[in-house]
Amino acid sequence: MNDSTTPARYDFATAEPRWQQAWEEGACFAAPDVPDGSKPKYYVLEMFPYPSGKIHMGHVRNYTLGDVVARYKRARGFQVLHPMGWDAFGLPAENAARERGTHPAAWTYQNIANMRAELKRMGLSIEWDREFATCDPSYYGQQQKLFLEFLKAGLVERKESWVNWDPVDHTVLANEQVIDGRGWRSGAVVEKKQLSQWFLKITKFAPELLAALDGLERWPERVKLMQANWIGRSEGARVRFALEAPVGSGGAGHESVEVFTTRPDTLFGMSFLAVAAEHPLAAAAAEGNPEIAAFIAECRSLGTSEAAIEQAEKRGIDTGLRVKHPFIEGATFPVWVANFVLMEYGTGAIFGCPSGDQRDLDFARKYGLPVTPVILPPGEDPASFAIGRTAYTEDGTLYNSGFLDGLGTAEGKRAAIDALEKQGAGTGVVNWRLRDWGVSRQRYWGCPIPVLHCAACGVVPVPEEQLPVVLPEDVDFSRPGNPLDHHPTWKHVACPHCGGAARRETDTFDTFVDSSWYFARFTAPKAATPLKAEAARAWLPVDQYIGGIEHAILHLLYSRFFTRALHGLDLLGTPEPFAGLFTQGMVQHASYKTQDGRWLAPDEVDVAADGSATDKETGLPVLVARNDKMSKSKRNTIDPGAIIDRFGADTARWFILSDNPPERDMEWTESGVSGAFRFSQRLWRLVQAALPALPAPEAPHAAEPDRATRDLRRATHRTIAAVTEALEGFSFNVAVARIHEFANAIEAAAEADGAARREALEAVARLVSPMMPHLAEELWALLRPGAGLVAGLPWLDSDAELAKAESITLAVQVLGKLRGTISVPVGADEATVFAAAEAEENVQRAIDGRPIRKRIYVPGRIVNFVV
RNA sequence: GCGGGCGUGGCGGAACGGUAGACGCAGGGGUCUUAAAAACCCCAGCCCCAGGCAUGCGGGUUCGAAUCCCGCCGCCCGCACCA
Numbered sequence: 001m002n003d004s005t006t007p008a009r010y011d012f013a014t015a016e017p018r019w020q021q022a023w024e025e026g027a028c029f030a031a032p033d034v035p036d037g038s039k040p041k042y043y044v045l046e047m048f049p050y051p052s053g054k055i056h057m058g059h060v061r062n063y064t065l066g067d068v069v070a071r072y073k074r075a076r077g078f079q080v081l082h083p084m085g086w087d088a089f090g091l092p093a094e095n096a097a098r099e100r101g102t103h104p105a106a107w108t109y110q111n112i113a114n115m116r117a118e119l120k121r122m123g124l125s126i127e128w129d130r131e132f133a134t135c136d137p138s139y140y141g142q143q144q145k146l147f148l149e150f151l152k153a154g155l156v157e158r159k160e161s162w163v164n165w166d167p168v169d170h171t172v173l174a175n176e177q178v179i180d181g182r183g184w185r186s187g188a189v190v191e192k193k194q195l196s197q198w199f200l201k202i203t204k205f206a207p208e209l210l211a212a213l214d215g216l217e218r219w220p221e222r223v224k225l226m227q228a229n230w231i232g233r234s235e236g237a238r239v240r241f242a243l244e245a246p247v248g249s250g251g252a253g254h255e256s257v258e259v260f261t262t263r264p265d266t267l268f269g270m271s272f273l274a275v276a277a278e279h280p281l282a283a284a285a286a287e288g289n290p291e292i293a294a295f296i297a298e299c300r301s302l303g304t305s306e307a308a309i310e311q312a313e314k315r316g317i318d319t320g321l322r323v324k325h326p327f328i329e330g331a332t333f334p335v336w337v338a339n340f341v342l343m344e345y346g347t348g349a350i351f352g353c354p355s356g357d358q359r360d361l362d363f364a365r366k367y368g369l370p371v372t373p374v375i376l377p378p379g380e381d382p383a384s385f386a387i388g389r390t391a392y393t394e395d396g397t398l399y400n401s402g403f404l405d406g407l408g409t410a411e412g413k414r415a416a417i418d419a420l421e422k423q424g425a426g427t428g429v430v431n432w433r434l435r436d437w438g439v440s441r442q443r444y445w446g447c448p449i450p451v452l453h454c455a456a457c458g459v460v461p462v463p464e465e466q467l468p469v470v471l472p473e474d475v476d477f478s479r480p481g482n483p484l485d486h487h488p489t490w491k492h493v494a495c496p497h498c499g500g501a502a503r504r505e506t507d508t509f510d511t512f513v514d515s516s517w518y519f520a521r522f523t524a525p526k527a528a529t530p531l532k533a534e535a536a537r538a539w540l541p542v543d544q545y546i547g548g549i550e551h552a553i554l555h556l557l558y559s560r561f562f563t564r565a566l567h568g569l570d571l572l573g574t575p576e577p578f579a580g581l582f583t584q585g586m587v588q589h590a591s592y593k594t595q596d597g598r599w600l601a602p603d604e605v606d607v608a609a610d611g612s613a614t615d616k617e618t619g620l621p622v623l624v625a626r627n628d629k630m631s632k633s634k635r636n637t638i639d640p641g642a643i644i645d646r647f648g649a650d651t652a653r654w655f656i657l658s659d660n661p662p663e664r665d666m667e668w669t670e671s672g673v674s675g676a677f678r679f680s681q682r683l684w685r686l687v688q689a690a691l692p693a694l695p696a697p698e699a700p701h702a703a704e705p706d707r708a709t710r711d712l713r714r715a716t717h718r719t720i721a722a723v724t725e726a727l728e729g730f731s732f733n734v735a736v737a738r739i740h741e742f743a744n745a746i747e748a749a750a751e752a753d754g755a756a757r758r759e760a761l762e763a764v765a766r767l768v769s770p771m772m773p774h775l776a777e778e779l780w781a782l783l784r785p786g787a788g789l790v791a792g793l794p795w796l797d798s799d800a801e802l803a804k805a806e807s808i809t810l811a812v813q814v815l816g817k818l819r820g821t822i823s824v825p826v827g828a829d830e831a832t833v834f835a836a837a838e839a840e841e842n843v844q845r846a847i848d849g850r851p852i853r854k855r856i857y858v859p860g861r862i863v864n865f866v867v
Numbered sequence: 868g869c870g871g872g873c874g875u876g877g878c879g880g881a882a883c884g885g886u887a888g889a890c891g892c893a894g895g896g897g898u899c900u901u902a903a904a905a906a907c908c909c910c911a912g913c914c915c916c917a918g919g920c921a922u923g924c925g926g927g928u929u930c931g932a933a934u935c936c937c938g939c940c941g942c943c944c945g946c947a948c949c950a
Contacts, residue, residue, distance in 0.1 A: 222871060225870070225871065225945080226871090226945060226946075229945080232946095232949065262949090263950075314948075340948040341948080342949070344949090345949045345950075349950095358868085359950075553946095609877095610877080610893095611877085611878085626878090658891070659892090660879055660880060661880080664879095664880095669879090669892075669893095671892055675891065676891095678905095681905090733879085733880070733881085734880095734881070734889095737880090737881070737889065738889095738890080740889095741889075809886080810886090811886040812886090815930075816885095816930060816932095818886055820886095821886065842917085854930060855930095856931080858885060858931095861885050861886095862931080865930085866931095
């Protein structure tokens, strides 16, 4: 096959765009808004990208995985929906505006154009007609409508809340944007501040969001667990402690404090009550007491970052107030303000039982508060048991506890709650860790929250006919703070009710709102309403969602909430958005660092066979860190575009799939890519070389096939079955391995009948098509000129008869150790098998004349003799 | 601290409780070539080699364990002053 007219290599650079065009012209990946029901539907979706400017290897992995599923399911006869869009609002666009003077919209749409072109080069079977960006007014305007629906349905609340406030940038920061107590951009020490914010009432759905996790059978256990922990259900009691004397001035008078506890059984071990610094009672106590006020101010400035909390010592200040104990007549306990009590959890107040809680014990020891043991560990003597530096938090028997004495932990809880309820001092409750979702952001590049503030009418929703509330284009990014708020005219409007002067809400939505319903919008992206009922009902839930584990909680929980809310409004036919979820691992690459601390790019080093590396320029050894997360700062990113230029999209896809199981982190290696490239070329050569000798398509198989032909057909049908099974189970690396083996088998079967060889080569083209779609088309066109696209073909079926072995090799064990193998016909009966096994030379030696006490035969698998 | 996951050659990994290490990468040897690239062929867990030892370590269940159970050790991830 080396005559001068035949190119020796597969020219991916011309073939790939050609097939992409053929798919587009054939509208191969189009799906109707409302499927006609002739085929079962299958909705495949990958988490849509943020348009940062360039695609990275993580995208390549994500979209390759999704594309394999989409192409495979299409071939399996499903009507597949596989759309793509852009999560396009967000801070980087504003930063770019500030730093380079471009408009966020211009920057974003330019990035989208770049990334769309890059994604298209990957040969993804995406229906691009459904594409939208969340920053399109046609999308966010519909989102504003949804918000007004939520408002009507009572799912929205405006309330004061404690937020992370960046005093330099004049904006609220999400918890994730606070790093070591400082704003991630400004570096300013973040303050806690009380602000009016818009909240979506996700807590209303806490019980069902938790309960429904059980039904998500095709979700990874660990994601479900993370969500369950985040929702954080705990059973306990709310207990009201009456203050000895009321406190507070004006309308803010306090007569009691309420605490939440999971251990009402330990109430008799109480030695103090503590409230959070932000608790109203703390504020009341601080009136006229500068020391308390100073302590509160200090706590507030400390911020909420994990690092700050972890380092902070338990500290507090006695307010001088005292509360009465609900069970002990006449007993009172001091009220402290303590830095370890969280305003966000429970009621922002706790009762301290030092013997039963480590934090309370640390606090009590520090401030010399009493420690009364109330739970006796099993086997301990009440006379001698004492609490040292470790609290006893396990179950035991109650003592020193009045009417609870002698009860176990569970009964004690029940009895304590009964008593509290009887005397009206408390109730048994279920507490949730989940808090309502604050969606207000003081940003420009987001979806405007469609409400007005009128001095006379209060908060007024923007009338639907005035939607969308569009972002103004002439904005000034040079000043810190919210550009919408600074805009000279945008916010000044007339109240639709009274006609008086009103002010637009200048906060925009958290971008997680945008991504909480985009999957539903994809089902009818051009509809004049947020959702088209028939389309959404027909397509949702998403059958297979694919993305990174980093969204395990926020995005996936918010989307579940939104779907439930929309379902409640009768806009969707399902309460859950994603029936199947797959979380892929990261793509990593070795990083290289010189002795003097400079990072070198992969092409700036020479890597030796043992993995060590030297600086190409200086020849000096460099430090190699394998499996390092790709990052610009470490200069170990690999540009997908450059890989496609050099090797083609199919090679990139094949390598990414072949390296390891998709849920694990993978290492991008140059040698791995070239291995994948070699294989793609090898398949092409295999077909090219065979072509001249192949019979016509559909030529009959030999009536009495010879051995080589039978073997090849068996390999073909076994491979079909094995690849199918691997694809069904997301074992793409195994599917790749099976195809490798098959290629080896075809090469070894030169003497097989032509029809069998054609069958095998056609099978290769089709089996490889979900992974290397362009090469598949190229091979198919060589094998069956004019026969249409692989993209339109059904999946192959494995013929079980042909896949069946004629004879099998059985392992023979003696006492569980392998001693030999025998070859027997497939249908051989037990007696034949045992006879052959006993006769085997090595087996005989192992038996060594001893009588066989037991013979085990697992048909088709193994023989084992017990002597 | 709480919760979860994972330990198999030099590396990525395969293996319904049934021949451990498929397949690939890297490696060694060879063919072709003036040479290189490309391609092709062969070898390859370890050892005291008709045998023995090997899936982090120690036990157990089983005719048989990488796989199931118990206990350690190590690594990774999530949550975390959550009352």
